[in-house]
Amino acid sequence: MARLSHFAPVLLALPLLLAGCDQISGLFGKKSENPAAAMMGRVTRVTTVEMKPHRVDIERELTGRTVSYRWAEVRPEVNGILRERCFTEGTYVKAGDVLYRIEPDVYRAALDNARANLASAEANLSVTKLREKRIASMYKSKSVSQQDYDDIKAALQQANAAVKAAKAAVRTAEINLERTEVKAPISGFITKSNFTVGNLLSVSQMQALATIHQTDPIYVELSQSSDDLYSLQKQLGKHGKVKDSDPSRIKATLTMHDGSFYPAVGHLNFTGVDVNQSTNTILLRAEFPNPDRQLLPGLFVRTKVILGEDPNGILAPQKAVLRDARGSTYVYLIDKAGKAERRFIKVSHAIGNDWYVTDGLKLGEKIILNGVNNVRAGAPVQEISHEEAKKAFEGK
Structure with a gap:
């Protein structure tokens, strides 16, 4: 209590001092206002840019x-031992070029056998044709029975069929022999070979011999x-x-x-x-x-x-486009009351120093350009020309 008594005169005089300060401030004008209110009352001078049409690529x-x-895997179509690789890895090959050779001896022997069977079938066909002519003549003179004539006709048909089957076997053997030369299916650059000479190749193998890329x-x-x-x-x-x-x-x-x-x-x-x-x-x-x-x-x-x-298309200068804390883009316009209006927009991509605006603005509208960082939504603004803004800047 003794200590508080020392400060009593000061506490009693404090209201009088505050009142005196109010009287002194009244001599120089109104009392100080709220800073936010002062900012709202201050007019910010700005320049604007009008939204004009532009041709914009989407x-x-x-x-x-x-x-x-195009790309194609090179694969064997017959089984056998790889005897020769006929290309340089990584080079360009043409469609039809021979890339690999598989041991052909077995397939050449199969072709010779098929040709021999064909010759035998053709000889049998010739003999059957002669027999058919004789029996047909005898049948007309009633020297042989109907059964004998029917049998020879059936034999002739079988001989013809045997010749056709032998020809097909010959062609199959020729194809298999040709396939011992593995050829390029397309033109392009070929990768490294996955198999070397001496490897056993199989039609059903999982891995390709190589791959050709047309690039x-x-x-x-x-x-x-x-x-x-x-x-x-x-x-x-x-x-x-x-x-x-x-x-x-x-x-x-x-x-x-x-x-x-x-x-x-x-x-x-x-x-x-x-x-x-x-x-x-x-x-x-x-x-x-x-x-x-x-x-x-x-x-x-x-x-x-x-x-x-x-x-x-509408292009807005990048310096006129702002972002809020959520990353949303917006610009400021001047409303009819002469105050700043915040307008959220959508932009697609940058074109030079501008943003391509896809939504939120219309042609003919004006957005605040210079001074945009000093305005707030609802605050009064004054539009000036770019020349006036330039002179003001130079004057500083």
Whole structure:
């Protein structure tokens, strides 16, 4: 209690001091206002930009991998010992080139046997034809019975059938002998050989002898989200604002894994007809010329596909587009009362220093450009020209 008594005069004088401060501040104007209220009352000078129509390509950047235009596994069609490899691994081979030779002795012997059987059948046919002529003559003179005549006719038919079967056996043996030379089914670059001379080859073996890849042109297989494709189709629909491009001229460009651009332009040539249920994506395929073999099968690439165009596209300068804490994009406009209006928009991709706006803005509307970081929704703003803003900046 003794200590509090020392501060009693000061506590008694505090109201008088506060009152005096209010009187002094009244001499210089009104009492200090709330900072937020002061900010709302201050007019911010800004410049605006009008939304004008631009022709904008509707594009998507998708990831994918390169795939051979055509590829074929080289496989044996007969069993036998591999006697010779006739190509250099990794080189270009033409369709019909001999790649491997399988030991042919067994198949050559089978062909000789088939030819011998054919000769025997043809000889038997000749004899049967002569017998048939004699018996037919005797049958007319009633020297033989009907049964004898029917038997010789049946024998003649059997002899003809035997000759045909022998010819088929000869052709089969010829085919098997030809297949001892394993030929290239397509033209392209061949991989390393999986078998060496002396290996036993089998028609039913699991592993191919080698693989041939045709890489000019080359395919790029892409995956696109089915949800994104549905949204894009709405844009490209007859009642949408986007003008659909000719499907035969849907162009595509490639970006390599190191960020460099592939010099040749390709085009989209296939769109999947079903959705992958595990990934919810649709397969797209683009085709690119590849004369110098710069693209090899299996490369990871990024592909930009131009799927259409918007003749009245809206481009908003990137500096005028802001994001909130949730990542939503918005811009500021000036309402009829001269106050800043926040408008949420949707953007697709960047074009130079602008964002392509797909929803939220209309042609002819003006958005705040310079000074946008100093305005708040509902705060008063004053539009000035770009020349006035430039002079004000230079004056500082």
